[in-house]
Amino acid sequence: MxxxxxxxxxxxxxxxxxxxxxxxxxxxxxxxxxxxxxxxxxxxxxNPNSEPNDNILLPRYRNIDGIVNSKIVNLNIASLISRWMDKIDIKSKYIYTRELYLPYEFKLLLRGSKDGFTPKKFHKLCDNITHTESHNNGKWGETKDSFIFSFKNKNNFKDQILSHVENMSNALFYHTKYGPLFGGGDINIFVFENDDSKDFDQCYCRQRNYEKKIRDTVDKFSIEYYEVFQIIKKSIEIDIPYDHDSLRTFGEAEKEILFRTLSAEYKVSK
Structure with a gap:
């Protein structure tokens, strides 16, 4: 054997x-x-921080409808971002190899390869959307929950960088000729000329208002691909396989056990 x-x-x-x-x-x-x-x-x-051996296969990446439609983001990245958003303490940097955390739907608003790379299209598709940031032209957006990040390899997270905002009054910036802009330099994507119909030509990352730099260089770069998502909390619906008359005969302890069991079954079935 x-x-x-x-x-x-x-x-x-x-x-x-x-x-x-x-x-x-x-x-x-x-x-x-x-x-x-x-x-x-x-x-x-x-040891939760032990690095996976190269000879040990990691879980296959699964495609789950209704969570993320992306050419860039996979489910492991979506799971890790969701943990960051919910401020879940990640004791192991390799937690993504065992357990997916997917309480949100990542709804695609913009895809550069389809919609283009202009400020005009960015604001047309992404402004005034629930769970996104919108502000008056030339104004700063204030938040303590903003963070930026980078992955050198989307299939290997050991080189991930997570950077939280330090100066929350300069967390975000809104302008018609800008695309996504965090921290007034930490992530800058805009056009040099005052023409929002031109492609982004000024893109760089220079640490200013966030705790860490997310690129090794401050040089300009060109965008090959980008996507914007609206992140929506998913509702959970569970069909209880018991009629109401039976449920009335349960004591509080039995109901709690039933709820925990159904919750566990739902998580497994996901």
Missing amino acids: ENVLQHCLHLVRFFGLSSEDFFQKVRPYKKLLKNQLYEELLESYL
């Missing part, structure tokens, strides 16, 4: 297993695994 398994083990995505699954379904067969592989797996579950 061990010889047969050796040809299959490299196809098993161990990092997709929960700690409970690992304990119940992998640990009993540890003698069939190479000692080094088992020790690496064990470390990954005991």
